[in-house]
Amino acid sequence: MTTVARQMHLKSRPTGIPQPSNFTIVSVKLPEVGEGEVEVRNKFMSLEPGMRLLMRDTAFHAPIYPLDAPLHGRAVGEVVRSRSPSFEPGDLVMSNRGWQEAFVAPAGELLKVKPYPSLSVESLLSAAGIRGLTAYVGLIRVAQLRAGDIVFVSAAAGTVGMVACQIAKLRGHTVIGSAGGAAKVAFLKEIGVDHVIDYKAEPDFAAALRKAAPNGFDVFFDNVGGSQLDAAFQTANNNARFALCGTIAGFNQTDLIPLYHSNLTILKRLRLEGYVVWDHQDLLPEFQRELSGWVVSGRFKSRESVEIGLERAPVALAKLFTGESIGASLVKLY
């Protein structure tokens, strides 16, 4: 018995925001499950800003997506056949085999996941997964959040941002968040962010930030880079720590976005630190334990934007850049 599964391929490299016309769906027959292999049916796949970088032909930090071949990305699925002693049908697994409905892979590529009962399957691709951990690592390990810090979070309504805002709020901090559009602003108020900046409504982001943060801030959790980072230099308090996590502002641009105010790093004694979450996976159990407690007590709100069906994946990806998605952008595959 063979399974037929649809895969999404990249047909052409996008310029600007990816369009459905850059993609094509291909149906394939999955191979037989060999010794030590597992067949998985994907339940949810994740769309992430960093995928845009892999669609360029100039990416330098990871293998780029080839044209006319399956894309990849994080997904959670269920084992349907197994010829590995490590997995049984019904097991929930995390893989890097998103963008397809089902696949056969060596058991070593898969990670068995057992969410806390309070956490949903899709949350493993959202707040409870690597992106939630990204927020936790940035605030706790990189920025070394301490009592009394005022925290500024950019792209605060994205997956990483919404978790960062809530970690900071639940630990008692004043939080300033930036996001674009009324829906995101409303969501951020709902999760308790103290001062929300709608960057799309502000002609001068630096002025808006100064107004939202009259007492400055001590920690900047940055997902955006570009003009928001540049403004942060101007409003940061002395000895502020910047956890640099992402530069979504530049992902769809060919030109590099200049910074003009980084010289303030010296006089303000700022510390800027870039990090990549994969270096910090040791913190995942600690983070999931803390998060689970908050979810059980009803104090943590997660949000996902879920599209249904593989054919919607390009749209779900584009929404990360047009600002239409709140929280994690996921596609439900079955």
Add this chain to the structure above:
Amino acid sequence: MTTVARQMHLKSRPTGIPQPSNFTIVSVKLPEVGEGEVEVRNKFMSLEPGMRLLMRDTAFHAPIYPLDAPLHGRAVGEVVRSRSPSFEPGDLVMSNRGWQEAFVAPAGELLKVKPYPSLSVESLLSAAGIRGLTAYVGLIRVAQLRAGDIVFVSAAAGTVGMVACQIAKLRGHTVIGSAGGAAKVAFLKEIGVDHVIDYKAEPDFAAALRKAAPNGFDVFFDNVGGSQLDAAFQTANNNARFALCGTIAGFNQTDLIPLYHSNLTILKRLRLEGYVVWDHQDLLPEFQRELSGWVVSGRFKSRESVEIGLERAPVALAKLFTGESIGASLVKLY
């Protein structure tokens, strides 16, 4: 008996590199030495890049120099009269009363200094003083220099830079230094810098740095900012630490110099930290002890550019920016 002393005043705010025409010399009669006061005759005064910032009318981090009033800056002088129990004639003192031949000041403004026998009076305004300490703090405390690090120092032939290069060399590191012009390049080779970049001879600094640092670098001690900092992002090794100490590149410019490559901070896991030496004076005794040992054993070479007479102070200042001075720029006042 009253002393007549000459003072240098700022007559007009410079645009670009300060010119002698921006200054004027005024002769004043010093006041009588009051109770608790001291009269000091300055031996050496120091010219420093940061003075240029205080000549703007837009400086924000310190009181700017007023027009038609005495300038100030670090100086070493000798007590000639004292009505304070803390000082006696002949004592050597550090003050912030440079740009004048003599002055009367409250004893509390003065710091008695006793150089190690191996250190000269002028070295207290150079390698053995706050600027040498700046190098020490940047490498040891901020960048947390550790065995095996490759070190890149910008403005390496300046006071801070030449000390940074030599600390790194004497601790066994490979050192890359940038400076402008053949005389500075020769000086850096003389003090043992492994790879010297003459930025004035290089149309593409980023390419020159890549060539000088084929194995990248792990610590960047930056005095320059601007395009040298931007190039550093491109050549830095993963987990490199940048001690941001100065931005001399921008001091004579009205426009801010943009950075284009700071986004590499994330993927390379860089840590950038700005600092101000005055926060770290606790390290001065430790630093002077280490330096004195190197001087006694002949392994440390200091260099000062010394002009004679107060009237040469504007020229000495300008040479910091034209690149004509090597090491500390001092004026001998008597």
